[in-house]
Amino acid sequence: DIQMTQSPSSLSASVGDRVTITCRASQSISIYLNWYQQKPGKAPNLLIYAASTLQSGVPSRFSGSGSGTDFTLTISSMQPEDFATYYCQQSYTTPTFGQGAKVEIK
Amino acid sequence: EVQLVESGGGLVQPGGSLRLSCTASGFTFSSYWMDWVRQAPGKGLVWVSRINTDGSITEYADSVKGRFTISRDNAKNTLYLQMNSLRAEDTAVFYCARGPQGGSSTWGYWGQGTLVTVSS
Numbered sequence: 001d002i003q004m005t006q007s008p009s010s011l012s013a014s015v016g017d018r019v020t021i022t023c024r025a026s027q028s029i030s031i032y033l034n035w036y037q038q039k040p041g042k043a044p045n046l047l048i049y050a051a052s053t054l055q056s057g058v059p060s061r062f063s064g065s066g067s068g069t070d071f072t073l074t075i076s077s078m079q080p081e082d083f084a085t086y087y088c089q090q091s092y093t094t095p096t097f098g099q100g101a102k103v104e105i106k
Numbered sequence: 107e108v109q110l111v112e113s114g115g116g117l118v119q120p121g122g123s124l125r126l127s128c129t130a131s132g133f134t135f136s137s138y139w140m141d142w143v144r145q146a147p148g149k150g151l152v153w154v155s156r157i158n159t160d161g162s163i164t165e166y167a168d169s170v171k172g173r174f175t176i177s178r179d180n181a182k183n184t185l186y187l188q189m190n191s192l193r194a195e196d197t198a199v200f201y202c203a204r205g206p207q208g209g210s211s212t213w214g215y216w217g218q219g220t221l222v223t224v225s226s
Contacts, residue, residue, distance in 0.1 A: 034212050034213075036151075036213075038151075042218075043201055043216035043217065043218060043219055044151060044201075044213070044216060045216075046212065046213060046214045049212045049214075050212075055214060087150065087151055089151070089211075091210055091211040091212050094153070094165070094167075095141075095153040095211040096153065097150055097151045097152065097153070098150070099150050100150045100151075
């Protein structure tokens with residue numbers, strides 16, 4: 001299976017901050033990379049698919065980039081509702097997720 | 107509106123069995139691959155199993171292969187996960203999820219989840 005590694009695993013940020021989360025695949029996955037947001041007690045919510053395509057209804061402050069093995073999720077200006085855990089997931093082969101990145105309020 | 111509603115979770119003893127259901131509405135269920143994804147308490151997301159549109163193709167994570175069986179009833183718009191020989195490490199919230207047509211594991215729709223607790 002392809003291993004997905006996110007960094008950092010957790011971070012503290014303030015409202016208005018720019019936040020970047022990275023995700024590395026153990027082998028090339030082209031652009032078959034998705035990002036999800038999950039809040040406590042809720043199902044994950046798809047933010048970005050195919051590495052950089054914003055899911056319908058997702059605010060434009062979220063963006064994704066990368067290809068091959070290295071990917072990035074950027075939140076340009078943190079809003080109160082963005083404090084959550086973020087997961088990357090590869091859809092190149094048998095799906096696997098990163099371990100998650102928890103974004104907390106500073 | 108797409109809706110996925112899981113049911114069937116609960117407390118079961120190690121070695122026991124449980125069948126989860128996921129009832130779908132708001133879309134043509136028979137046209138989509140469906141998946142199960144689980145999340146142990148305080149842990150990350152793990153894909154469990156998937157099934158194609160007519161049930162002729164199924165795939166499983168190694169951790170559940172031989173113990174879990176995914177199936178579907180397109181006439182009832184329902185996805186199932188039969189779980190046998192349950193272990194403590196199967197304790198998790200189980201989500202059903204749907205991607206786009208074509209079978210991509212890019213899940214834009216999720217149910218609310220159902221909690222399975224394996225404990226004596």
